[in-house]
Amino acid sequence: MTDLDVSVYSSEQLRESRDSENYMTFINTCFGTMHTKYHCFDTPRFSNMDEFYDDFKHPGSVLAVAREPGSCDIVAMGGYRPLDDHETAELKCLCVNQQRAGEGYGGFMNGYVEKLAHDKGFRKMNSVVVRQHGNLVEFYQKLGYKKLEERLLVAGGDDMGFGNVIDISIWFMQKDITA
Structure with missing residues (x-):
């Protein structure tokens, strides 16, 4: 996977990029596939560009986009935003891309984003x-994440803004990235 072409966008660069709508669409498509498969949500991950930009509004936020070098097709994405304690990123x-699921791209992107944050x-x-x-x-446990907390979100509730249509459990997980 080292042959992937990875572009990293700061919060400001993401707002200025002419491809930002394509990035939001890619994320919505990936999340939409899971939403349909597991019947948890009936709304896209992001309903509009403002909501997308808001997820990366912190000036220290980044979004990394991995593309196949020959075709330039997006195969994976991931990013982070700093949290208030100044030592943790989310x-x-x-x-x-669901056609590439199971090929190691998720683990690769997670590691890439962790390295960006660590650096x-x-x-x-x-x-x-x-x-x-x-x-x-x-998957996250295999990557070294540990469960911090579990929270039940009741269907139709909006306490976290997830818009779930069934009761779901949210796991808050964390990994030490100092090594």
Whole structure:
């Protein structure tokens, strides 16, 4: 996977990029596939560009986009935003083209994003994981994330803005990225 062409966008660069709408569409498509498969949500991950930009509004946020070198097709994305404690970053929008699922792109992108965060001085990476999304919890555990907390979100509730249509469990997970 080292042959992938990875572009990294700061919050400001993301707002200025003519491809930002394509990035939002890619993320919505990836998340939409999971939403349909697991019947957890009936709305896209981002409903509009303002909502997308808001996820990366912190000036220290980044989004990394991995493309196949020959075709320039996007195969994976992931980013982070700094949290208030100045030592923790939150993983954002880690996703893989569903036609490439199971080929290691998710692990690659997670590692790439962790390295970006580590190089900026972050010591921990947080992730919010929907338990009902197949084996995602196990995927993150395999990558070294540990469960911090679990929260039940009741269908139709809007306490976290997820818009879930069934009761779901949200796992708050964290990994030490100092090594």
